[in-house]
Amino acid sequence: MLQRLRESKSAQGTFLALPTTIWLFVLLIIPLILTLIVSFGKRTPDGGVIYTFTIDNYTRLFGYSTDCPDGQASCFDPLYVNILGRSLSLAFNTTFFVIGLAYPLAYFIARAHPKQRNFYLFMVLIPLWTNFVIRVYAWMMLLRKEGAINIILGWVMNLFNIPFTPLEMLYTPGAVLVGMVYEFLPFMILPIYTSLEKIEPSLYEAAADLGANAVKTFLRVTLPLSMPGVVAGTILVFIPVMGTFIVSDILGGRQVILVGNLIQRQFLDARDPTFGSAASLILMVMTLIVTYFYTRKFGFGEEIVVA
Amino acid sequence: MTSEFAVEMRDVVKRFITPEGNEMAAVDHVTMQIKNGEFFSMLGSSGCGKTTSLRMVAGFEWPTEGEVYIEGKAMGHTPPFQRKVNTVFQSYALFQHLTVYQNLAFGLEMEGAGADEIKKRVGRALEMVQLTGMDRRKPKQLSGGQQQRVALARALVKTPDVLLLDEPLGALDLKLRKEMQLELKALQQQLGITFIYVTHDQEEALTMSDRIAVMSKGKVQQMGTPVEVYERPSNKFVADFIGESNFLEGKIKSISGNEASVFIPSLNAELVGMSISEGIVKGEEVNVCIRPEKIRIADKEAVNQNMFRATVTNTVYIGVDTKVFVDAHGAKLKIWEQNRISRLDPKSFYTVGQEVWLMLLPENTLVLKKD
Numbered sequence: 248m249l250q251r252l253r254e255s256k257s258a259q260g261t262f263l264a265l266p267t268t269i270w271l272f273v274l275l276i277i278p279l280i281l282t283l284i285v286s287f288g289k290r291t292p293d294g295g296v297i298y299t300f301t302i303d304n305y306t307r308l309f310g311y312s313t314d315c316p317d318g319q320a321s322c323f324d325p326l327y328v329n330i331l332g333r334s335l336s337l338a339f340n341t342t343f344f345v346i347g348l349a350y351p352l353a354y355f356i357a358r359a360h361p362k363q364r365n366f367y368l369f370m371v372l373i374p375l376w377t378n379f380v381i382r383v384y385a386w387m388m389l390l391r392k393e394g395a396i397n398i399i400l401g402w403v404m405n406l407f408n409i410p411f412t413p414l415e416m417l418y419t420p421g422a423v424l425v426g427m428v429y430e431f432l433p434f435m436i437l438p439i440y441t442s443l444e445k446i447e448p449s450l451y452e453a454a455a456d457l458g459a460n461a462v463k464t465f466l467r468v469t470l471p472l473s474m475p476g477v478v479a480g481t482i483l484v485f486i487p488v489m490g491t492f493i494v495s496d497i498l499g500g501r502q503v504i505l506v507g508n509l510i511q512r513q514f515l516d517a518r519d520p521t522f523g524s525a526a527s528l529i530l531m532v533m534t535l536i537v538t539y540f541y542t543r544k545f546g547f548g549e550e551i552v553v554a
Numbered sequence: 555m556t557s558e559f560a561v562e563m564r565d566v567v568k569r570f571i572t573p574e575g576n577e578m579a580a581v582d583h584v585t586m587q588i589k590n591g592e593f594f595s596m597l598g599s600s601g602c603g604k605t606t607s608l609r610m611v612a613g614f615e616w617p618t619e620g621e622v623y624i625e626g627k628a629m630g631h632t633p634p635f636q637r638k639v640n641t642v643f644q645s646y647a648l649f650q651h652l653t654v655y656q657n658l659a660f661g662l663e664m665e666g667a668g669a670d671e672i673k674k675r676v677g678r679a680l681e682m683v684q685l686t687g688m689d690r691r692k693p694k695q696l697s698g699g700q701q702q703r704v705a706l707a708r709a710l711v712k713t714p715d716v717l718l719l720d721e722p723l724g725a726l727d728l729k730l731r732k733e734m735q736l737e738l739k740a741l742q743q744q745l746g747i748t749f750i751y752v753t754h755d756q757e758e759a760l761t762m763s764d765r766i767a768v769m770s771k772g773k774v775q776q777m778g779t780p781v782e783v784y785e786r787p788s789n790k791f792v793a794d795f796i797g798e799s800n801f802l803e804g805k806i807k808s809i810s811g812n813e814a815s816v817f818i819p820s821l822n823a824e825l826v827g828m829s830i831s832e833g834i835v836k837g838e839e840v841n842v843c844i845r846p847e848k849i850r851i852a853d854k855e856a857v858n859q860n861m862f863r864a865t866v867t868n869t870v871y872i873g874v875d876t877k878v879f880v881d882a883h884g885a886k887l888k889i890w891e892q893n894r895i896s897r898l899d900p901k902s903f904y905t906v907g908q909e910v911w912l913m914l915l916p917e918n919t920l921v922l923k924k925d
Contacts, residue, residue, distance in 0.1 A: 452614050453647035455634040457712065458664030467660070471651045 286524035294518030304525035327509070327526075334506040335533065337420070338488040341427040345484050346477060348428065349435035353476070354469075356436075357443035368440070371433050379430065383497045386426050390416040390498065418500035426494040431487065435480035442476030443469070478545045482538065489534045506530045557626025560716050560748035561588040561611055561639075566620035568606050580606040582772035583620070588716075588750060588765075593742050595751045595759040598769035599795075604752045607769075608718050611750065612641045625715055635664070639716040640709035644724055646701050648693040654680070654704050655689035661712045679711035682741070699730050706738075716748045723758065735761050756796050760784065768792050790925050793843045800849070800887045802842040806921075809836050816842055816921060820885035825860050827916040834923060841922045847890040848918035851878065851904070852911040860916065866908045878904050882912060 252258050286304055289297040308331075312324035356367040374382060389395045397413040404411035416422055446469065454464040492507030499505075506526060513523030568581040581603040588594045596604035609615045610622055613634035622629045624637060640661070649657050658676040667675070680686050683703035693701055702722060709717055719738075723731045739762045742749045753759050759766050760780040767777045768791075775795075776788045787793035790801065804816040807824060814834070815826045825842060834840065852861070864882035871877075871893075878889040889912070891904075904910065 447645065447647065449643050449645050449647040450649065452612075452634070453641070453643060453649070454660070455614075456612060456639075456641045457661035457708070458635045459660075460633075460635055463664065468649060472649075 282524045282527055285521055286528055288521045290519045290521050294520065296520055304522045305529070307522065308525055308529060330504055330506055330509050331529065331533065333420075333503070334489060334530075335537075337424065337427065337505065338485050338537075340424055341431065341488045342481055342485045344424070344428045345431055345435045346481070349432055349439055349480065350473075350477070353436045353439035353443055356440050364444075368437075371436050375433055380493055380497070382430065383426055383494050386422070386429065387417060387497055390422050390425070392417070417498065418502045420499070420503050422498040423495045423503045423505075426498045427488055427491070430491075430494060431484040434483040434487075435477075438479040438483065439473060439476035442473045442479075446472050474545065478542075478547065481541065482547065485541075486534055486538065490530060557623070558589065559587045559623070560590045560592070560625065561750065562586070562623040562626075563607065563610070564621050564623070566607070566610060566617045566622060568603075568610060568615060569618045579772050581610070581617075584769075584772070584774055586767055586774065586777065588748060590748055591746050593739065593749045593751065593762055593764045595753060595763040595766045596769055597753055597756060597759040597766050597796075599754055602769040603772040604754075604767075604769050605720055608641075608720055608750060608752050611716070612639060612718050613637050638714055639718055640712050640714040641718040641720065642705050642709050642722045644721045646693075646705040646725075648701060648704055648708070650693055653690050653692055654685065654696070657693065657704060658689075658708050658711050661708065665712070675711055679707040682710065683707045698725055699734070702726060702734065710741075710745070714747065716750060717742075719749060719751045721753055722751075723753075731758070738762060760796075768795060770795070787843070787920070787922070790841050790843070790922055793920070793922065798846055798888065799843050800846060802844075802885060804840055804842050804921075806830070806834060806836050806838045806840060809834075813916075814921065816840060818842065818885070821862055821883050823862055823883075825914060825916075825919065827859070828919060828921050829916065830921045831923075834921065839924050841924060843920045843922055844914055844918060846877075846888045847875075847892070848915070849887065849889045850913040850915070851889060851891060852913060854911060856911075856913075860914045862912050862914075864910055864912050866904045866906055866910060868906060869904050871903070876903060880910065880912065887912070 252262060284298065285296055287300050287302065289299055289301060289303070291297055308327045310323045310325055310328050312322055313320065314324075315322040352371075356364055356371075359367060387394075391397075392413045392415065394417070396416065401411045401413065450468055450472070451464055454468045459467060490507050492505060492511045495503045495505045495508055496511075499508075506529075510523050510526045510530070513519045513526065517523075563584050563586045566581055566584045567579055569577050569579050572578050580601075584603065584607060586594075586607075596607060598604045606615060610617055611624070613629065613632060613636075616631055624639060629637065649660065652660065655676055658679055659672045662672045662675060676689070677686075680689060683706055685700060685703050685707065688696065688700065688704075693704060696704065702725070705722065722738075723734050726734060735758055738749075742762075751759070751762065763780055765777060765779055766783050768775045768783055770791055776783055776792045778786075783792060783796055787796065787799075793799040793801075802818045802820060804818040804825070807815045807817045809830070812829055813826075814828050814830045815824050816828050817824050828842070830840075862882050864880040864887065866878060867881050867886075868879040869876055870879075873893070875890045875892055878891055880887050880889060897903075
């Protein structure tokens, strides 16, 4: 056995990969298979699972309903499809706004004096030291009817003698979007910064030398060379946004329900692990499809990882 | 071409603030006139101000004082993209995300050239640097020498009035560098455009240049043809920096016309018939400078002035030359003797301890002011 290991390169490879393989198997493959099995099961009234094979959970998720208002045997209930669609569009919107905010910031940091750069990066990272939930609660304090934003707005309006009724900002899709953008901003800033910072300054000079002004230099040199950072950041933001439920739970209340909330409620409140498992798998498949098409077009931003 | 000079620097000063907060003049009152169609080199060690001078011509830096003129026009704060000069960067600065073709087309697109014209001009430029057929490769897929050619073609395709080259061959190995030196020179003659070439390699500067500006500490020490800077260095720095030199400290004893006798304390002897430049007066302390290949060695004293006894302290045979190191009354001198005759017998070479006679011919010897 030892003799073989000493001689065979492929045996060595297998041996060295063994810990990772076991780790992946125990923590990823087995739970995934269990989820798959449960998703085809039936719930018992007390939240247990009857192991059988039924696709009821999936048809229900895609709108098949037997609880119809006009006494029909079956009808289309858009409830869950809407949740899936809302999650997808929120993830797209969040990524879009995060790129829009993160790019100028990362650009500013990358072009700042090296001494100040570390300070700015530090500022970007500071919020990450605070608990995720607490940061979302902070936004609740800002956005609610008696919150800081409404108080300041009211005070300003009062100065100009304009009648003011506090805005209803909390528990709206907008509030969830703001929270999501805020939470995931650093994950976009850092990869974009890294790819911008790697651009050799002489390239800007070369572009100017060849006749490009500042705008053309940005569009033709800076932007394409920083794309790996944008791609890496998009992956880092889009995937978690698809599955998070804390932001929508706190800032969206009962109004904005995402797949993440749906899954959480099925397991904890509705006590239907079979339906929760089906929703989890559909979420995973949706994320995989989007990521697949995205990375096929733009790559994984691997240039940034390699460096 | 409206002006006699392609590029002119008039009394240019560039000051920087050092990290310690002190002001430092990287370029200190430099005046240069570079003629149209000239191959002009700025030669000096790092920190001498040659690259800063070039960057001021390109427009990457602006002079603190003085003015840069291109084709007779004062440049002031004209940005690089509005100057009719192009640069070949030391690091090449190729766009890694673009193909060779796209790298070359970049500058033409910025001019607003049409697709057909771009295709024609890029094709011609690639042919000129012998890279035809490489147009679809990315820079990373090319060797160092090929990347260097892309950088050159990318600048030349813009047909600039002046091409600026910042140590473009620095990253190449010696053999390739020597090939490229001759190629660059041939290309410059063929195109007839002005080249301003920055290098720290004296041999490179001597090989290619029509004229050389030898720079040190932000100042131009001497400007002249390769022959002038080598044969008639204007001061000790240039004599020492370009090639090798022997220096003997001495004092002017007498002057008649433009010939002088110089007393050399270390040889305890007088050198007569030395030609001197203007401004040297009787009694002045001077440096007498002679190139190692210009000292003659004789076995015995001939009837001649300016001859001295010396003892051989070391010899090094390097094929083309034999380096002979001698001690003449305490003055240490180096002499390069060309091996003009093929011989194998070690006894026919100079040996350590051998007594020889050295001859310093006045026409080979320079009298320089003390710095």
